[in-house]
Amino acid sequence: MIDRIASFGRSGADLIISLGRAGRFLAGVLSGVPRPATGFPLLMKQLYSVGVLSLAIIVVSGLFIGMVLGLQGYTILSDFGSEAAIGQMIALTLVRELGPVVTALLFAGRAGSALTAEIGLMKATEQLSSMEMMGVDPLRRVIAPRLWAGFIAMPVLAIIFSMVGIWGGMLVGVEWLGVFEGSYWGNMQASVDFWDDVVNGVIKSVVFGFVCAWIAVYQGYDCVPTSAGISSATTKTVVYSSLAVLGLDFVLTAVMFGNF
Amino acid sequence: MGLSSYISLKDVVFSRSGRRIFNGVSVEIPRGKITAIMGPSGTGKTTLLRLIGGQLRQDSGSVMVDGHSISDLRRKELYKFREKMGMLFQSGALFTDLSVYENVAFPMRVHTKLPEDMIHDIVLMKLEAVGLRGARKLMPSELSGGMNRRVALARSIALDPELIMYDEPFAGQDPIGMGVLVKLIRDLNSSMGLTSVLVSHDVKESLSICHYACILADGKVIGAGTPAELQDHPSEQVQQFLNGHPDGPVPFHYPSSAASEDFGLSGGVS
Numbered sequence: 001m002i003d004r005i006a007s008f009g010r011s012g013a014d015l016i017i018s019l020g021r022a023g024r025f026l027a028g029v030l031s032g033v034p035r036p037a038t039g040f041p042l043l044m045k046q047l048y049s050v051g052v053l054s055l056a057i058i059v060v061s062g063l064f065i066g067m068v069l070g071l072q073g074y075t076i077l078s079d080f081g082s083e084a085a086i087g088q089m090i091a092l093t094l095v096r097e098l099g100p101v102v103t104a105l106l107f108a109g110r111a112g113s114a115l116t117a118e119i120g121l122m123k124a125t126e127q128l129s130s131m132e133m134m135g136v137d138p139l140r141r142v143i144a145p146r147l148w149a150g151f152i153a154m155p156v157l158a159i160i161f162s163m164v165g166i167w168g169g170m171l172v173g174v175e176w177l178g179v180f181e182g183s184y185w186g187n188m189q190a191s192v193d194f195w196d197d198v199v200n201g202v203i204k205s206v207v208f209g210f211v212c213a214w215i216a217v218y219q220g221y222d223c224v225p226t227s228a229g230i231s232s233a234t235t236k237t238v239v240y241s242s243l244a245v246l247g248l249d250f251v252l253t254a255v256m257f258g259n260f
Numbered sequence: 261m262g263l264s265s266y267i268s269l270k271d272v273v274f275s276r277s278g279r280r281i282f283n284g285v286s287v288e289i290p291r292g293k294i295t296a297i298m299g300p301s302g303t304g305k306t307t308l309l310r311l312i313g314g315q316l317r318q319d320s321g322s323v324m325v326d327g328h329s330i331s332d333l334r335r336k337e338l339y340k341f342r343e344k345m346g347m348l349f350q351s352g353a354l355f356t357d358l359s360v361y362e363n364v365a366f367p368m369r370v371h372t373k374l375p376e377d378m379i380h381d382i383v384l385m386k387l388e389a390v391g392l393r394g395a396r397k398l399m400p401s402e403l404s405g406g407m408n409r410r411v412a413l414a415r416s417i418a419l420d421p422e423l424i425m426y427d428e429p430f431a432g433q434d435p436i437g438m439g440v441l442v443k444l445i446r447d448l449n450s451s452m453g454l455t456s457v458l459v460s461h462d463v464k465e466s467l468s469i470c471h472y473a474c475i476l477a478d479g480k481v482i483g484a485g486t487p488a489e490l491q492d493h494p495s496e497q498v499q500q501f502l503n504g505h506p507d508g509p510v511p512f513h514y515p516s517s518a519a520s521e522d523f524g525l526s527g528g529v530s
Contacts, residue, residue: 038370130353130412133313134367135342137335141370 022218028139029147029217042145043152050111050146050213051153055160057106062161065102066168069093073169074177083177087184088191090169091162095192095201096257099162101249104208107154108241112216115146116237119220120230128221143217150213151206158205200256207248212241266291266423266455267312272321274304274311281307283479284321289472294449294456296466299476300501305459306350308476309425312457313345314338326422343371346416346424350431352408354400360387360411361396367418386414390444406437413444423455424448430462438462442469463502467491475501 069090077083119142122128128138166188173179192198216237223233267289274282281304289295297305310316311323314330323330326344333341354363364383368374374382387393390410400408409429416424426445430438446469449456460466467473467487474484475498483490483498490498500508516522 125356126349126351126353127355129315130347130349132315132339133342133345133347134370134416135339136367136370137339 021222022214025139025218025221026214029143032140034140034144039145042141043148046145046149047153050107050115050149051157054107054111054153054157057110058103058157058161059164061102061106062099062164063168065098065161066090066094066165066170067172069098069165070169070172070177074173074179083173083179084183085187086169086173086179087166087186087188090173091166091188091192092197094162094165094169095197097201097249097253099158099165100201100204100208101245103158103161103205104154104212104245105242107150107157107209108212108216108238108245111150111153112212112237112241113234115150115213115216116220116223116234117230119143119146119217120223120225120233123221123223124225124227124230138221143221147213147217150216151209154209154212155202155205158208159202162201196256200252203256204249204252207252208245211244211248215241215244264290266326267457268322268324269308269311270322270324272311272323273319274307274316275319276307276316280479282318285476285479285481286321287474287481287484289455289457291455292449292453293471294445294458294469296458296460296470296473297476298459298461298463298466298473298501301461303476304479305461305476306427309347309427309457309459312425313342313347343367343419344422346419346421348409348413348416348424348426348429350428352400352405352412354403354408354412354415356400358400359396360392360398360400360403363400363411364396364415364418367415371419382418386418387411389417389448390414391440404437406433406440409433409437409441410444413441413448417448417452417454420452421454423457425457425459427459428461429458430460430465438465445469463504477501 070086073086073089074083077086077089119128122142128142131138131141170181170184174181174184219233219237219240223229265288267287269285269287272282272285273280285308287297287308297308299305307316311318312325312330314333317331325341328341330338330341354360355366358366361383364386365379368379368382384393384396387396390413392407392410392414395403395407395411400411403411429441429445433441442465445456445458448454458466458470467490470487472484472486473490474481475490476482477497483493483495485493490502493499493502497509499505
């Protein structure tokens with residue numbers, strides 16, 4: 001019994017130490033103003049890597065999720081004779097919830113794991129150490145552009161996801177199942193509020209982007225520099241990011257849409 | 261610190277993960293000379309370089325480089341100070357997403373505002389010095405292990421440092437590659453007036469080029485001096501290391517319980 005309590009306490013202490021290290025790491029990355037001449041090209045390169053190269057999975061997933069929502073929504077709503085509200089349902093579901101959340105989960109799986117593996121491998125092959133010995137701070141040169149790129153790319157990807165999803169829902173609802181196109185777009189326009197729905201969705205994706213990118217770069221930088229260590233760090237990135245996104249989604253939803 | 265010492269370590273104590281690596285190590289590294297730090301694997305030779313470079317901090321004692329206490333430098337000052345240092349890592353540590361040319365140009369692009377044509381000329385001169393001017397367009401993945409280290413050497417001297425540290429430069433090299441590196445280390449030291457610190461357990465090659473050497477074992481310095489002085493050193497442990505004897509003060513057998521216990525022999529074995 002005493003051992004269990006001790007083990008529980010040790011786990012708690014380890015968690016707090018780990019959070020403290022991650023916080024100190026973040027402060028190190030964000031401190032200092034990058035020089036635009038050197039910082040901008042590095043940021044562009046990372047935006048391409050984490051943003052543009054994630055487009056394919058985001059667009060395809062958005063399309064299918066929109067199409068599934070169209071099918072499911074039509075089946076449910078037609079029982080009540082309100083299939084005309086399908087556009088409203090798809091748009092609110094995507095913009096408020098599925099857009100930010102699914103994009104963040106896909107981002108953690110595609111870009112987050114790649115970031116962790118890349119940084120971990122740079123650590124294992126002493127590239128980060130050699131940078132330090134050349135008088136170049138790897139936190140600013142390697143980590144900061146990747147963190148900012150994740151932070152910037154995520155909301156853009158989430159918006160694209162929602163747009164493609166709404167279009168996919170239209171393909172199924174309007175083109176295939178015969179819902180009147182005017183109802184699809186008209187109901188959507190009347191019920192989706194720019195500030196309450198769209199902006200709140202974007203705020204969610206900004207938060208998720210920051211958290212996912214932070215977890216990914218920290219896990220890479222802090223990993224044990226061996227093949228097993230990098231593998232473990234990559235897994236942790238996906239698991240921690242997914243849990244953080246789902247947990248934060250509940251908190252943000254309660255704050256934004258709770259009405260209490 | 262003596263006037264001729266560029267690096268001075270005094271009573272350095274350092275522990276990691278609960279294990280004592282250095283237990284009062286004192287080393288003087290003279291300016292403009294090649295000093296070899298030798299010792300069996302796992303004695304903390306690379307750790308010593310990291311203490312000199314400020315990547316690790318000692319628990320107690322002092323690490324002075326060119327009159328500056330490394331552990332007292334602030335983060336920004338330390339990064340500035342490192343511009344005077346070059347380090348050749350065991351793996352080469354080239355940036356895998358940059359070509360050979362861009363790897364050598366990297367420190368200049370970051371730390372100087374030199375025009376592109378001047379960077380071009382300096383990169384070619386540095387690559388010429390290591391015999392790889394013709395390989396400038398290759399990527400690190402296209403280089404052999406020896407070429408990789410020579411490019412890394414060209415990169416580490418790109419800013420004409422005062423100090424260069426070599427971490428196991430001969431490990432895993434064929435005889436030709438080893439000969440090339442020995443020549444390069446000697447030539448660079450004499451032509452650029454560098455202070456060189458060479459960490460290695462390749463006794464023959466290290467003693468052939470160094471002016472001074474010190475041998476680390478069990479967390480302390482067990483022998484130091486010129487190569488000739490070390491060859492005549494009275495310590496059995498030094499002689500065992502230099503001559504590669506399999507048994508001696510460093511035992512062949514890892515500490516264990518009595519063999520009779522492990523083999524389950526009640527009568528014991530002799």
